[in-house]
Amino acid sequence: MIKIAFCDDDLLVLNELSVLVDRYRVSHNREIAYTTYNSPLELLAGIERGTRYDILFLDVLMPGENGIETAREIRTWDKSVKIIFLTSSEEFAVQSYVVGAYFYQLKPIWEESFVRLMDSVLAECIKSQSDSLILKCKDGITRINLTQLEYCEVIGRVLLLHLSSGKVLESSGSMEELSRQIFKRGGFIRPHRSYLVNMDYIQNISYRAITLYCLTQIPIPRGKYAEIKQTFLEYAFQSEESML
Structure with missing residues (x-):
């Protein structure tokens, strides 16, 4: 509508x-x-x-x-x-x-x-x-392009959305609801209950953390490495990215 x-x-x-x-x-x-x-x-x-x-x-x-x-x-x-x-x-x-x-x-x-x-x-x-x-942020209603969203983290009851421009938007709400909306569009992964990551910005995945191109490290809970790696590889394959 x-x-x-x-x-x-x-x-x-x-x-x-x-x-x-x-x-x-x-x-x-x-x-x-x-x-x-x-x-x-x-x-x-x-x-x-x-x-x-x-x-x-x-x-x-x-x-x-x-x-x-x-x-x-x-x-x-x-x-x-x-x-x-x-x-x-x-x-x-x-x-x-x-x-x-x-x-x-x-x-x-x-x-x-x-x-x-x-x-x-x-x-x-x-x-x-x-x-x-579309998010209700501190400075009003804002529409963000998901291709510019690198990752999101939740601290307390505040969602912090980190954009590729370096800007950080603050929004109230739950990570569960945000994840539900974003997962409909694909391309994102939730490696940790407090983080949501755009897989286009992943540079490296190790047993302990996901490293983004901005050098931010997202912690990986124990026992989740294999699942996260497989999800990322499947996404990269579907996106027809070159892999060696």
């Missing part, structure tokens, strides 16, 4: 967008849910309460707080939502991309251009969903 929000102070525009998305989801047989907001403050209140959207159509010129300022606040809570600005002027085009806009759509919005835009942004959303994981 793709979740969309429309935010515009013009009720006629909101109605037009609602009609367009209704036609689109019927003609393309898509599961799409949408919510309309008449003011940016209403939208921000919903997002701060934890409501999450995949796509956001946001009017640039609104009373009180314009769309660029609203988007800047949204990015403190959600860095992954696809933001599409709506405007009758190109004046704010450059500023829109500073806040990570997906597209800058000029009004009026014709159905043909709306369909092309929806095809494009939905393809991006579907790709992101299959290759990524």
Whole structure:
């Protein structure tokens, strides 16, 4: 299910967008849910309460707080939502991309251009969903690409996700739930109850530890070496990696 929000102070525009998305989801047989907001403050209140959207159509010129300022606040809570600005002027085009806009759509919005835009942004959303994981972190809702996740460890009730960039994200939750979600996608192993490892980053496996390319060592419990080695070799074979 793709979740969309429309935010515009013009009720006629909101109605037009609602009609367009209704036609689109019927003609393309898509599961799409949408919510309309008449003011940016209403939208921000919903997002701060934890409501999450995949796509956001946001009017640039609104009373009180314009769309660029609203988007800047949204990015403190959600860095992954696809933001599409709506405007009758190109004046704010450059500023829109500073806040990570997906597209800058000029009004009026014709159905043909709306369909092309929806095809494009939905393809991006579907790709992101299959290759990524959404987490509630200290700095807001974050989508991480699993190919960039080297390993995860749990300390107390805090999950620490180590990315290939060197960044470490903190998230609350259980290792069991995280493992359940990630194992659906494959490529990960849980050698120890406190660690989850991306096998693409394994450099060496010894009787005592897994060594990653970043030189971090993950402990191997006694008696688990053979099982871990076999899992890794099977993964490397399926990935068609060269082995000597």
